[in-house]
Amino acid sequence: xxxxxxxxxxxxxxxxxxxxxxxxxxxxxxxxxxxxxxxxxxxxxxxxxxxxxxxxxxxxxxxxxxxxxxxxxxxxxxxxxxxxxxxxxxxxxxxxxxxxxxxxxxxxxxxxxxxxxxxxxxxxxxxxxxxxxxxxxxxxxxxxxxxxxxxxxxxxxxxxxxxxxxxxxxxxxxxxxxxxxxxxxxxxxxxxxxxxxxxxxxxxxxxxxxxxxxxxxxxxxxxxxxxxxxxxxxxxxxxxxxxxxxxxxxxxxxxxxxxxxxxxxxxxxxxxxxxxxxxxxxxxxxxxxxxxxxxxxxxxxxxxxxxxxxxxxxxxxxxxxxxxxxxxxxxxxxxxxxxxxxxxxxxxxxxxxxxxxxxxxxxxxxxxxxxxxxxxxxxxxxxxxxxxxxxxxxxxxxxxxxxxxxxxxxxxxxxxxxxxxxxxxxxxxxxxxxxxxxxxxxxxxxxxxxxxxxxxxxxxxxxxxxxxxxxxxxxxxxxxxxxxxxx
Amino acid sequence: xxxxxxxxxxxxxxxxxxxxxxxxxxxxxxxxxxxxxxxxxxxxxxxxxxx
Numbered sequence: 182x183x184x185x186x187x188x189x190x191x192x193x194x195x196x197x198x199x200x201x202x203x204x205x206x207x208x209x210x211x212x213x214x215x216x217x218x219x220x221x222x223x224x225x226x227x228x229x230x231x232x233x234x235x236x237x238x239x240x241x242x243x244x245x246x247x248x249x250x251x252x253x254x255x256x257x258x259x260x261x262x263x264x265x266x267x268x269x270x271x272x273x274x275x276x277x278x279x280x281x282x283x284x285x286x287x288x289x290x291x292x293x294x295x296x297x298x299x300x301x302x303x304x305x306x307x308x309x310x311x312x313x314x315x316x317x318x319x320x321x322x323x324x325x326x327x328x329x330x331x332x333x334x335x336x337x338x339x340x341x342x343x344x345x346x347x348x349x350x351x352x353x354x355x356x357x358x359x360x361x362x363x364x365x366x367x368x369x370x371x372x373x374x375x376x377x378x379x380x381x382x383x384x385x386x387x388x389x390x391x392x393x394x395x396x397x398x399x400x401x402x403x404x405x406x407x408x409x410x411x412x413x414x415x416x417x418x419x420x421x422x423x424x425x426x427x428x429x430x431x432x433x434x435x436x437x438x439x440x441x442x443x444x445x446x447x448x449x450x451x452x453x454x455x456x457x458x459x460x461x462x463x464x465x466x467x468x469x470x471x472x473x474x475x476x477x478x479x480x481x482x483x484x485x486x487x488x489x490x491x492x493x494x495x496x497x498x499x500x501x502x503x504x505x506x507x508x509x510x511x512x513x514x515x516x517x518x519x520x521x522x523x524x525x526x527x528x529x530x531x532x533x534x535x536x537x538x539x540x541x542x543x544x545x546x547x548x549x550x551x552x553x554x555x556x557x558x559x560x561x562x563x564x565x566x567x568x569x570x571x572x573x574x575x576x577x578x579x580x581x582x583x584x585x586x587x588x589x590x591x592x593x594x595x596x597x598x599x600x601x602x603x604x605x606x607x608x609x610x611x612x613x614x615x616x617x618x619x620x621x622x623x624x625x626x627x628x629x630x631x632x633x634x635x636x637x638x639x640x641x642x643x644x645x646x647x648x649x650x651x652x653x654x655x656x657x658x659x660x661x662x663x664x665x666x667x668x
Numbered sequence: 669x670x671x672x673x674x675x676x677x678x679x680x681x682x683x684x685x686x687x688x689x690x691x692x693x694x695x696x697x698x699x700x701x702x703x704x705x706x707x708x709x710x711x712x713x714x715x716x717x718x719x
Contacts, residue, residue, distance in 0.1 A: 192678060280684035287692070294696060298703040305710035316714035327710055423685075 212353045217362060220353070221369040222411040223289065223346040226404040228373025230296060230339040233400055234260065234332065235591070237381040238307070245388045246311035256328055258592065260336020264584035267344045269434055271577020274345045275570060276431035282419030284573070285349035286412050292341030293408040299334030300401030304394040306331045313390055342408060344580045348573040349415060351564050357506070363560045364502035367553075371491060441574050444566065449637040450512075451578060453630050454559045455586040457519050460626035461552040462590025463597075464526075465490065467619060468545060470598055475533045475613045476541055486545055493546040497553020501561070511562035516634045518554030522627045525551055526620045533613035555630075559583075594619065 234257055242248040242256075274288045309316040310324035350362050377400075384396050442448055468486050472478040478486070497518065505511055528536070528544030560579060567575035601615045676682055681689065712718070 188678075280682070280688045290692065291695075294699050298699060301703050302707045302710060305707055305714065308714050309710050314714040315716055319713045323710075323713055327706065330706075418685075 216415070217350070217354070217365060219413070220346070220350055220411050220415055221365050222407045223342050224366050224369040225373030225376075226293075226296065226407050227339050227343045228370045229377040229400060229404065230335055232374050232377045233300075233381060233397070234335065236378055237385065238303075241385060241388065241393065242307065242311075245393075246307060246313075248307075248311055254595075256332050258588070259329060259332045260339070261585065261588040261592075263333070263337045263340045264588060265581045266337075267340050267580040267584065268438065268574060268577040270341050271344050271348060271573035271575070271580070272434050272437050272571075273573070274348060275437070275573040278426045278431065280423050280427075282421070282423035282426065283416055285345045285352065286416045288345040289342055289349070289408060289412045292338045292345065293405055295334045295338030296342065296408075297338070297401045297405050299331045299336075299338060300397050300404065302327060303331035303335070304390075304397040307393070308390055340580065340584065344577050345573065346411070347560075347576045347580070349412075351567065351572045351576065353415065356565060359564045360502050360505035360511075360557070360561050363505075363557055363564065364498045367498050367557060367560070368495065371495065375491065437571065437574055441571055441578065444568075446637050446640070447566065447578075449633055449640070450559070450562060450566070451582045453515065453633045453637060454563075454579065454582045456626050456630035456633060457515070457522075457555050457559065458583050459586040459590040459593075460519070460623045460630060461522060461548070461555065462587045463594030463619060463623055464548050464552070466591055466594035467598055467616060468529075470602065471529070471533075471613075471616050472541065474602075475616065476538050478538075486542075489542065489545050490549040490552075493549020494553035494556075495549075497550045497555075498557050500550075501554050501557035505558065505561050511558040511565060512634060512638050515555050515558035515562065516631060516638070518551045518556075518558055519627045519630045519634065520551075521554065522548055522551030523624050523631075525549075526624045526627070530617045530620050533617065 239253060239257060242253045243250050270288065274284050277284045277287065279287065306324065306327035308314070309319060310328045312319075312324075316324065347366065350366065351359065354362050381396060381400075385392060465487070468490065469483040472483045472486050473480070501514055501518075504514055525544050525546075525548035528540045528547060530544075532538065532541035532544060563575055563579040564572075597615070597619050604615070673683055677686070679686065
């Protein structure tokens with residue numbers, strides 16, 4: 182009798198079970214848009230982490246907590262340390278061994294845990310760092326090390342979630358719909374950044390230590406909730422793959438990287454991404470002080486500049502999705518994006534040389550448009566050229582290069598801005614000269630990116646042709662050799 | 669209890685699969701525990717509640 186009850190209970194449990202498991206039972210061929218939309222929620226949490234670190238906490242730590250600006254800069258730069266490790270994370274997810282046949286979801290979950298953990302201790306770490314309450318008497322290293330740990334955890338988690346999340350998205354869709362997925366991912370990142378900037382700004386208007394704890398830990402909870410929702414039932418459980426995983430020995434990272442970088446045009450694509458991202462990266466930081474100081478915009482006007490830049494970028498994503506979805510070449514579109522950025526920056530420079538605000542606004546929109554086209558095209562190119570068993574590594578390499586150069590671009594622009602704003606007013610050079618020098622440097626980087634892309638387009642074609650020839654050449658002797666081998 | 673590693677138990681999982689699901693739970697608990705410990709220490713440093 183007892184056994185029957187147990188059997189009955191187990192059967193009921195088993196029939197309920199799979200519905201409540203976080204992985205899908207079958208892999209479907211066509212992934213509906215609603216599911217991709219849900220997956221893209223992880224980008225919202227990444228955007229939220231970026232805004233909280235670079236925007237909100239940057240201000241709160243300096244203004245409200247009175248932490249020295251140089252220390253704040255060092256703390257906020259810490260997550261950048263993890264950016265190059267993205268390639269390794271992506272590779273690890275490619276060769277992950279799991280009895281369930283999962284490759285991506287375990288890493289997204291781990292990254293989510295790190296993000297959550299970092300946010301959970303961050304407010305207390307910041308309060309101790311600033312010497313709040315009894316923490317004045319606490320040894321200095323406690324605040325320093327715990328704040329560093331919090332920023333490192335959030336950074337590592339966000340890098341992990343984004344790299345492996347993008348790899349999962351690439352796994353799920355076929356090549357024709359990749360441009361749309363890239364567009365969706367970028368738009369959701371932007372949406373996450375804009376929304377959380379507005380929400381954090383409103384919530385922290387009346388600062389109090391309690392409010393800081395609420396806001397940051399609230400961000401932690403929202404991160405876990407959105408990431409869980411994003412990865413729920415996205416990756417299929419797969420016994421066949423699990424058996425293959427158990428049998429094959431994972432390729433070491435060094436070898437996998439060697440194979441990857443030897444692929445046609447891979448190295449040049451990464452160079453282009455680095456140059457272009459650096460070129461576009463500094464605009465965000467410098468446009469606001471430039472508009473305020475040189476063109477006499479008010480604070481409210483300068484914040485609208487950021488909206489204008491983001492609007493241009495959004496249009497760029499939309500256009501890129503459409504063109505690449507119709508079968509365009511991502512390399513050519515990336516070239517177009519970088520080329521559009523050059524007159525954009527030129528217009529911004531011209532605005533201070535007698536062009537006026539209209540040139541500046543037009544330049545801002547055009548630069549945003551170029552950045553959108555370029556970013557979208559480069560990610561699509563990465564996805565398209567990724568071998569099926571190296572998707573994680575390919576997107577990890579993209580992320581490593583992109584995040585590092587974007588971080589360096591923003592940091593360089595920030596240093597330049599501080600130098601400009603703190604420089605003693607000299608009569609010999611006009612105020613707009615240092616800004617224009619930085620914008621000129623951006624143009625130079627974009628021209629270099631264009632050059633590298635042209636080389637990639639021309640060199641890639643010849644490489645393809647020679648590869649084709651060598652394949653044809655080697656195929657013929659192979660056929661002849663077969664009977665010999667058989668005998 | 670069967671030693672066959674490929675047997676699918678009524679839960680719909682084999683032994684290895686069940687162990688892996690369990691390992692996520694264990695890892696999660698460890699990370700949460702460590703985070704909670706650090707958070708408590710930090711709060712105690714700024715607003716001591718034990719005198």
